[in-house]
Amino acid sequence: MRIVGLTGGIASGKSTVSNHFKAHGVPVVDADIVARDVLKKGTGGWKKVVAAFGEEILQGDGEVDRPKLGRIVFSDPAKRQLLNRLLAPYISSGIFQEILKLWLKGHKVIVLDIPLLFEAKMDKWTKPIVVVWVDPETQLQRLMARDRTNEEDARNRINAQMPLDLKRSKADIVIDNTGSLEDLNEQFQKVLFQVTRPLTWTEFALSRQGALLALFSITIGVLAFRKASL
């Protein structure tokens, strides 16, 4: 199985690229969705976060008030680290479960869309790594437009992540999303070709098909050995 890492900065265009992958039949595990699930009312993550941050981060219905928690953690690095530490085990186990489901279905190439792929040191599990890069001014404008936030909140969120230029230097493949959506689509076609080329032997061995072939070969070997020793 090939596990492609997809990352970038906030609002650099990861979800837009993810949607292209999905439209071409490549399944995507979205870490933001996993992170939302592990913070739903009554879950283990929710209990830990409420115990640490207090009930004032809850809405009337008991769910976490996400914009409020966001304002707290994106303006205070210590609180952000605390939140990351509390949720990390739930997020990584949620991502692992999603990978397992896709492995059992027999998918050979999957994409992990993880904003904090490098920060959380999950990059060692993915190859190749695709970084969606955008120039800083465009990133700021797109973030403020999408989330309808002011410049200060937007800058806080951008600064809470590893600099995008550093992420770009760690990439196997870079998508420059500063231009139009048509530009992005053109680059995407080349990326799709690269990430869906035939699996290496190691990747094949890690796929469900590879595991079944290994099991089949071992069974035949054992049967042949038994027959020969009778």
Ligand SMILES: CC(C)(COP(=O)(O)OP(=O)(O)OC[C@H]1O[C@@H](n2cnc3c(N)ncnc32)[C@H](O)[C@@H]1O)[C@@H](O)C(=O)NCCC(=O)NCCS
């Ligand atoms: C603080 C929370 C409640 C704010 O929720 P909100 O709905 O406003 O934002 P959302 O979850 O959609 O995240 C939007 C983007 O913010 C960035 N972001 C989210 N969490 C973090 C973080 N801890 N550090 C840096 N950037 C982050 C990512 O680029 C993400 O795509 C939420 O982001 C959260 O629970 N974060 C901690 C979990 C986490 O690390 N998520 C990232 C998945 S790897």
Ligand SMILES: Nc1ncnc2c1ncn2[C@@H]1O[C@H](COP(=O)(O)OP(=O)(O)OP(=O)(O)O)[C@@H](O)[C@H]1O
């Ligand atoms: N090439 C582009 N031209 C114009 N707008 C774009 C382009 N690419 C993405 N956008 C817009 O920019 C915003 C951010 O894109 P997107 O949501 O894909 O980023 P993201 O990296 O997934 O963000 P997050 O880290 O918050 O999940 C969205 O409103 C999206 O529609």
